[in-house]
Amino acid sequence: xxxxxxxxxxxxxxxxxxxxxxxxxxxxxxxxxxxxxxxxxxxxxxxxxxxxxxxxxxxxxxxxxxxxxxxxxxxxxxxxxxxxxxxxxxxxxxxxxxxxxxxxxxxxxxxxxxxxxxxxxxxxxxxxxxxxxxxxxxxxxxxxxxxxxxxxxxxxxxxxxxxxxxxxxxxxxxxxxxxxxxxxxxxxxxxxxxxxxxxxxxxxxxxxxxxxxxxxxxxxxxxxxxxxxxxxxxxxxxxxxxxxxxxxxxxxxxxxxxxxxxxxxxxxxxxxxxxxxxxxxxxxxxxxxxxxxxxxxxxxxxxxxxxxxxxxxxxxxxxxxxxxxxxxxxxxxxxxxxxxxxxxxxxxxxxxxxxxxxxxxxxxxxxxxxxxxxxxxxxxxxxxxxxxxxxxxxxxxxxxxxxxxxxxxxxxxxxxxxxxxxxxxxxxxxxxxxxxxxxxxxxxxxxxxxxxxxxxxxxxxxxxxxxxxxxxxxxxxxxxxxxxxxxxxxxxxxxxxxxxxxxxxxxxxxxxxxxxxxxxxxxxxxxxxxxxxxxxxxxxxxxxxxxxxxxxxxxxxxxxxxxxxxxxxxxxxxxxxxxxxxxxxxxxxxxxxxxxxxxxxxxxxxxxxxxxxxxxxxxxxxxxxxxxxxxxxxxxxxxxxxxxxxxxxxxxxxxxxxxxxxxxxxxxxxxxxxxxxxxxxxxxxxxxxxxxxxxxxxxxxxxxxxxxxxxxxxxxxxxxxxxxxxxxxxxxxxxxxxxxxxxxxxxxxxxxxxxxxxxxxxxxxxxxxxxxxxxxxxxxxxxxxxxxxxxxxxxxxxxxxxxxxxxxxxxxxxxxxxxxxxxxxxxxxxxxxxxxxxxxxxxxxxxxxxxxxxxxx
Numbered sequence: 001x002x003x004x005x006x007x008x009x010x011x012x013x014x015x016x017x018x019x020x021x022x023x024x025x026x027x028x029x030x031x032x033x034x035x036x037x038x039x040x041x042x043x044x045x046x047x048x049x050x051x052x053x054x055x056x057x058x059x060x061x062x063x064x065x066x067x068x069x070x071x072x073x074x075x076x077x078x079x080x081x082x083x084x085x086x087x088x089x090x091x092x093x094x095x096x097x098x099x100x101x102x103x104x105x106x107x108x109x110x111x112x113x114x115x116x117x118x119x120x121x122x123x124x125x126x127x128x129x130x131x132x133x134x135x136x137x138x139x140x141x142x143x144x145x146x147x148x149x150x151x152x153x154x155x156x157x158x159x160x161x162x163x164x165x166x167x168x169x170x171x172x173x174x175x176x177x178x179x180x181x182x183x184x185x186x187x188x189x190x191x192x193x194x195x196x197x198x199x200x201x202x203x204x205x206x207x208x209x210x211x212x213x214x215x216x217x218x219x220x221x222x223x224x225x226x227x228x229x230x231x232x233x234x235x236x237x238x239x240x241x242x243x244x245x246x247x248x249x250x251x252x253x254x255x256x257x258x259x260x261x262x263x264x265x266x267x268x269x270x271x272x273x274x275x276x277x278x279x280x281x282x283x284x285x286x287x288x289x290x291x292x293x294x295x296x297x298x299x300x301x302x303x304x305x306x307x308x309x310x311x312x313x314x315x316x317x318x319x320x321x322x323x324x325x326x327x328x329x330x331x332x333x334x335x336x337x338x339x340x341x342x343x344x345x346x347x348x349x350x351x352x353x354x355x356x357x358x359x360x361x362x363x364x365x366x367x368x369x370x371x372x373x374x375x376x377x378x379x380x381x382x383x384x385x386x387x388x389x390x391x392x393x394x395x396x397x398x399x400x401x402x403x404x405x406x407x408x409x410x411x412x413x414x415x416x417x418x419x420x421x422x423x424x425x426x427x428x429x430x431x432x433x434x435x436x437x438x439x440x441x442x443x444x445x446x447x448x449x450x451x452x453x454x455x456x457x458x459x460x461x462x463x464x465x466x467x468x469x470x471x472x473x474x475x476x477x478x479x480x481x482x483x484x485x486x487x488x489x490x491x492x493x494x495x496x497x498x499x500x501x502x503x504x505x506x507x508x509x510x511x512x513x514x515x516x517x518x519x520x521x522x523x524x525x526x527x528x529x530x531x532x533x534x535x536x537x538x539x540x541x542x543x544x545x546x547x548x549x550x551x552x553x554x555x556x557x558x559x560x561x562x563x564x565x566x567x568x569x570x571x572x573x574x575x576x577x578x579x580x581x582x583x584x585x586x587x588x589x590x591x592x593x594x595x596x597x598x599x600x601x602x603x604x605x606x607x608x609x610x611x612x613x614x615x616x617x618x619x620x621x622x623x624x625x626x627x628x629x630x631x632x633x634x635x636x637x638x639x640x641x642x643x644x645x646x647x648x649x650x651x652x653x654x655x656x657x658x659x660x661x662x663x664x665x666x667x668x669x670x671x672x673x674x675x676x677x678x679x680x681x682x683x684x685x686x687x688x689x690x691x692x693x694x695x696x697x698x699x700x701x702x703x704x705x706x707x708x709x710x711x712x713x714x715x716x717x718x719x720x721x722x723x724x725x726x727x728x729x730x731x732x733x734x735x736x737x738x739x740x741x742x743x744x745x746x747x748x749x750x751x752x753x754x755x756x757x758x759x760x761x762x763x764x765x766x767x768x769x770x771x772x773x774x775x776x777x778x779x780x781x782x783x784x785x786x787x788x789x790x791x792x793x794x795x796x797x798x799x800x801x802x803x804x805x806x807x808x809x810x811x812x813x814x815x816x817x818x819x820x821x822x823x824x825x826x827x828x829x830x831x832x833x834x835x836x837x838x839x840x841x842x843x844x845x846x847x848x849x850x851x852x853x854x855x856x857x
Contacts (some may be wrong), residue, residue, distance in 0.1 A: 085109035140169030156185030189213030190385035334358035338540035340366035365390035372396040387415040547623030617674035644693035691755035735769030750835035757830025766797035
C-alpha cells in the first residue's frame, strides 16, 4: 500500500490514525505544511519501507518507536524543526535501512555509535544541525556507505583525541563516493591515511574548518577525485606535487590557507581542471608555464600571494578562460599581447597591484565579452589604446595608479554599458572629454590627479573627488570645487558694456509693452478667461517619449483594448499588449484612469522630464497619446512577466519558486541601479512612490526593469495640492509604504529605499508584507530581524533552503549563507523606521555588487 500526499499544501498535525494502515509500505507526506510532532504511533507500521516527511514544519524529537518499523529502507526528515538526539534504537533495529536524511534540522548531541550497525546504509546525511563531539570511528563498519554528509555542525573532537582520526576508519568504506565535512569545528592535521580512502571517492570537501599542518602527499592516490575543496583552513607547508596525479580533478580549491613555496609544475597534468583557486596564501616563485596545459581551465584565482616573475605566455593557451585573477602579487614584465587568446573571458581580468610595465597590449580588444578589467596599481605606460573600445561588454574599467599618458580615447564611447571608469593617478593630458559624462550607465568616474585641461560641464552626477588634482580643469557646478573658467571671465568682461546698453534699451521697450498690454487685457480678458482651460489642454499636449500616437491608433494596436491583450491593472491605469508599425514592434500601452489624467494635467513639465529618463533597468517610454478625455503612455514591452509572478507562480505563498539565489541577487542589483539613477543621476530627482514586485518587470535574460517610476509622485503632488492625505492616496500598495507617509510626511527618496528593503526581504523569504502570518504587531521586517543573523534559515524561502543544501557546488554552504545574510541585512537597513538612518541607493548598490563579486557570480 502506498499513500502519496506530497506537495498538497496540507496543514495541521500528522494524524495518528495513519498507524491503522498496517499494510502501508510507502508514506509520502513531504513538502506540505504539517506542524507538531511526529506521531509515535507510526511505529506500528511494521511493513513500512519508505517514510518521507521532509520539507514541513515538524518539531519535537524523532520518536524511538520508529525503530519498530524494521522494514524501513529510506527515511527523509530534511528541513523541519526537529530537535534532540538521534534515538540509538534506530541503529540497533533498522537493519534494512539504506538511506537516512536528517539534513537541516536542529538535532543535537553526539552521533550515535549504533548507526554503525546499519550494514546496508549507503547514504547518511546529518548536515546542517547542531551535532557535537567526535565522529564515531565505528562508522568505518558501514561497508556499503557511498555518501556521508556531516557539514555545518559543531563536530570537532575533544581533548586527547585527534579530531580527524575517524578518516582512517573510513578507509574501510570501499564504496565511498562523496564526503562532505565542511563548516564544522575540525582541528588538527589531515592524516596520511586520507590517501587510502575509497578509489571511488570523487567529492571531498572539508572547507571552512580549522585544519592545520600540511596537505598529505598521499591525497594524490585518490585517483577518482573530481572535486577537492580545502578552502579556508590553516593548512601550511607546500602544495604536494602528487596533486598532479589527480588527472580527473575538475575543481581544486586551496584558497585562504597558509600554504608556502611554489606552485608545483605537476599541476599542469590535471588536464580536466576547470576551477583552480589558490588565492590568499603565502605562495612564492613564478607561475609555472605548465598551467598552460590546462585546456579546460575556466576560473583561475592566484591573487593575494607573493608570486613573482613574468606572466607566462603559455597561460594564454587556456582559451576557455572566463575569469583570471592574479592581483596583489609581485608579477613583473609586460602583459603579453597573446592575452587576446582569452577571447572567451566573460567575467573579469584582474592583474592589479603588481609590477607590470610597458604598454597595454593591443590584443586586449579581443576581450569582447569581459565585464571587468582591472590593471590598476602597476607601472604601465604609454597611451590608452583606442582599440579598448572594442571591449563592448565592459562594465568596469580600472587603469588607475599607473604612468599612462596621452589623451583619453574617444573610442571609450563605444562601451555603452560602462558603469565604472577609473583613470586616476596617471599622466593623461588633453581637454576634458565632455562626452565621458554622458554615459547612460556610468555611475562612478574618477579622473583625478592627471594633467587634464579645459571646462567641465555643469553636472551633479559626480563629486569633486572625480576631478581633483587636475590643475587645468575649471567650471562645473560649485560642488566640484573647480575654479571658474578664465574664458568665462574674459567673456563677461567684454560683454559688460554691451549689457549696459542692452538694459537701457530693454527698459524702454518694456515700458511701451506694458502700456500696450494694459489696453489688450481690458479688451480680451473676459473671452480669454472662458477659453483658457480648454486652450491649454488642446494646444499644449504632453508628449512622452519621441512619438505621438492617436487614440485610434492605439485602439487598433490593442484590438479595441481587448481583454485578451490585458497585461495587468495598477494604481493608475490598465496595461495592454499592443502591436504597432505594421506588426513589426510589440509595445505595452498604459491607459490611465480618468482621475490620473486630471492629476497629470497640472504636471506638464515633470511629465516631459520623465519621458527623457533612459536607463537599462528602467522601462523606457516610447511615446504617448493625449486628448481631453484619454491619455495613454506607450512603453517598451518587457515580456517575461513581473517579479511577483516569478515569486508566486501559483498566485500565493504556497508552492515553490524557481528563482535561484544568483537570480534574486541579480534582480535586486538591477532594481537598486534603477532607483539609484532616478534618485541621484537623473537631471531632476525622481521618486518612484510605488515600488513593489508587481512593478519590477523581467526580460528573457532575467534582467529587471523598474516600471511606473515617477507617475505616482506626479499624481501625488496634485493630490497634495487638493489636501488629500498620503495615507488615502497610497493605500493601494499597503505593506510597501514607509511608516512616515502615514503621518503625512512629504514623499522622499528614503521612502523608495524603504519599499526596496521590504521587497528585498520578500524576495528572500517569499512572504508578502501583507501575509496572514503577520499579526499582533509582527510584520515582515521584525519577523526577519528576530531570526537575524543566527537563525536566518528559519525565515528563508523553502526553495533557497533546498538550493543551499544541494552541497555539490564549489560555492559552499557557508558562502551561500553569508550571501543570504548580506542580502537580508541590506533589507533590514533599508527598512529602518527612522528615514534618516536608511542608506542611499548608491550605498545599497555598492554593497550588493560586492556580494555578487565575492560569490564569484
